[in-house]
Amino acid sequence: MSSFDLDFGLTEEMKAVRESCHRFAEDVMRPVAARLDNMTPEQVIADDSPLWSALEEFKQLGLVGMPETYGPDLSPAERALMHCIVLEELSWGDVGMFITFALFNMTPTIAANFGRQDLVEYFSARDExxxxxxxxxxxxxxxxxxxxxxxxxxxxxxxxxxxxxxxxxxxxxxxxxxxxxxxxxxxxxxxxxxxxxxxxxxxxxxxxxxxxxxxxxxxxxxxxxxxxxxxxxxxxxxxxxxxxxxxxxxxxxVYPMVWEFYLKGANIAMGQQFIGVARAAYDHALAYAKERVQGGKPIIEHQAVKTRLFQMFMKLESARSHIRRVAIAEATIEGGVPFEHAASCKILATQTAFDLANEAIQLFGGNGLCREYPVEKIFRDARASLIEDGENNLLGLMAAARL
Ligand SMILES: Cc1cc2nc3c(=O)[nH]c(=O)nc-3n(C[C@H](O)[C@H](O)[C@H](O)COP(=O)(O)OP(=O)(O)OC[C@H]3O[C@@H](n4cnc5c(N)ncnc54)[C@H](O)[C@@H]3O)c2cc1C
CATH class of the missing domain: 2.40.110.10 (Butyryl-CoA Dehydrogenase, subunit A, domain 2)
Incomplete structure (x- = not known):
């Protein structure tokens, strides 16, 4: 990332949450995710899988049940911004693990959204x-x-x-x-x-x-x-x-309306998550371009490479701005944003993650294709997202129907 922090106006508490998410993503999620990526699907969920110890550490962050857990003093807009930052940081670590963690105790949160206190209590007691x-x-x-x-x-x-x-x-x-x-x-x-x-x-x-x-x-x-x-x-x-x-x-x-409400929330969350994946691709590409020497100098000193990195930077920043704007509007406007805005978050962020991961592989050259380097995994993670929670062309068709 650029050393300039566009997230001005964050409180000290918000900065502390961002920092602890970043540390957890870097120190816990990334090493565990690299191991899980090489396991069979059965090994990933076996009793001795490192996924479960990472889940226990995630619980220590105090984020289960987010965004309600961010502290009582935040306004709806601040809470929404905080949520964007948390989802980005943790998905920067590993998006598959993040989704698993986000699904921990999700049922009581949904019960609360529907005003069903009886089910909040029933499912909270199950801890699952x-x-x-x-x-x-x-x-x-x-x-x-x-x-x-x-x-x-x-x-x-x-x-x-x-x-x-x-x-x-x-x-x-x-x-x-x-x-x-x-x-x-x-x-x-x-x-x-x-x-x-x-x-x-x-x-x-x-x-x-x-x-x-x-x-x-x-x-x-x-x-x-x-x-x-x-x-x-x-x-x-x-x-x-x-x-x-x-x-x-x-x-x-009511059924179609409830489904629309649900998909809207899921699409905004996908946008918030996959900006983290896009940033992971960009960060790796930038770091590698500063290290890899070809033609007698780090490749970032070749003008063509430099401009490609700037294109990545610009795509990342503009997609992130759009997603945050929609997420904050969703949290602050009564009834939230119309479906087409939510769909645009999901489609834009996942496509940006895929494009940036693709360009990151290109900048890594042959190394980008190897499992020893991190970008091919990010590319595969991003590829799945173009279909996840609604295939992107189909979502675009649905959004277009609302214009
Ligand atoms: C990583 C991942 C996680 C997922 N998690 C969940 C989950 O937690 N819960 C869950 O229920 N599902 C989940 N899904 C499923 C996901 O929502 C579906 O894969 C998605 O909706 C597409 O359905 P499909 O795979 O059957 O493709 P199909 O519906 O068969 O579509 C195939 C192609 O045909 C096109 N197409 C289909 N119908 C039309 C149409 N009417 N008009 C124009 N084009 C059309 C599509 O755009 C697509 O390109 C997940 C998927 C992935 C990849």
Whole structure:
């Protein structure tokens, strides 16, 4: 990074949080992430995996339940800025680990957002990793695209269906192998479509539910290109009886709105996280360009290399400014920002992370392609993000529908 700090106006407390996140990212996350990246998906989640000791150290930072944990004196705008800084620093360390940590005890936080104090207490007592279960094997984008006709298509048969049964709901089917922390989560936010629906994906129910109910089983962890520290896997439901207590919302009047609200939050968070990944790529490229000697001088002294680094710097700074502006508006305006702004955060940050990681590899030359150097991992992590939480072209299509 440039030594000039654009984050002026931070309180001493905010600077201290930024510093402790940075230290944790550098000293704990990066070394553990490098080990996890070379493990099998089964080893990543084994009892003796370094992921779990890192999670214990993360808990010591006092950030579980963020952004509420940043201190009572911050205004909504300051809290939103703090959240941007924290997510950037920790994702700079390793984004796959950060997502795992962010999902720890996420269910009570979501219960609080819906004003469900009973579920806050129920899930807080369980102290576990959560997940968000939306995607199905035969319906990825279908289940996301609330602006598109396919979302309302009654001919579509979902892979995960729910029916009302007196005071309970009965769940059948499965969620796809793409559910993050799917094989290890103790609870989930589940989006499921009604069996007898004549409105396709638009008629469903949202549950905050434990994943140890009878009839729930898991698949095996997925082996993927990047973000290898993040577990992924299927969840199967066989006549699972879900008590009404775990229901958050149901019916076509609210289901698409709740999904939009959810995706909006997830897209802004993806923007906040992947700016950290973009910065990691830039930082490595800058440091390497100052060290690597070719033609008798460090490559940064070659004019062409210098301007390429400035292009990276400019893309990073401008994407970060956009994401922070949207995140602060989301936190301070009643009702938050419209969906297209949230989608722009996700698409811009992930594309910037991918482009900067690609350019970082180019600046590293042949070394950039080797596992001994850090940038090929960042490239793989960023590559996955172009599809994660909504494929970027599809999100762009949905955002365009709102213009
Ligand atoms: C790292 C990672 C983490 C993830 N975490 C989660 C998670 O925690 N929970 C969860 O539920 N899911 C998760 N996902 C799943 C993710 O949301 C889906 O992969 C994504 O929505 C795309 O679905 P798909 O993979 O089935 O692709 P498809 O929907 O099959 O899309 C394939 C291609 O077709 C295009 N396409 C599809 N439909 C249309 C259309 N109507 N119009 C135009 N183009 C279209 C798409 O743009 C895409 O390029 C994760 C994915 C990744 C990569």
């Amino acid at each position: 990793i959560s997940c968000l279960a939306v995607t199905e094997p035969n319906h990825g984008s279908d289940s996301v695209a609330f602006t598109e006709p396919v979302f309302f298509d009654k001919e579509i048969t979902p892979d995960c269906r729910v029916r009302r049964d007196g005071e309970n709901f009965i769940l059948n089917g499965q969620k796809s192998a793409w559910v993050s922390t799917g094989t290890i989560a103790g609870s989930t936010t589940l989006f499921a479509t009604f069996e007898d629906s004549d409105q396709g994906y638009a008629d469903g129910a949202v549950f905050l539910m434990p994943l140890d109910l009878e009839g729930i089983t898991r698949g095996k962890p997925l082996n993927k290109i990047g973000q290898r520290s993040l577990n992924q896997g299927e969840i199967f439901f066989d006549n699972v009886k879900v008590p009404r207590q775990f229901l958050i919302m149901e019916g076509p009047e």
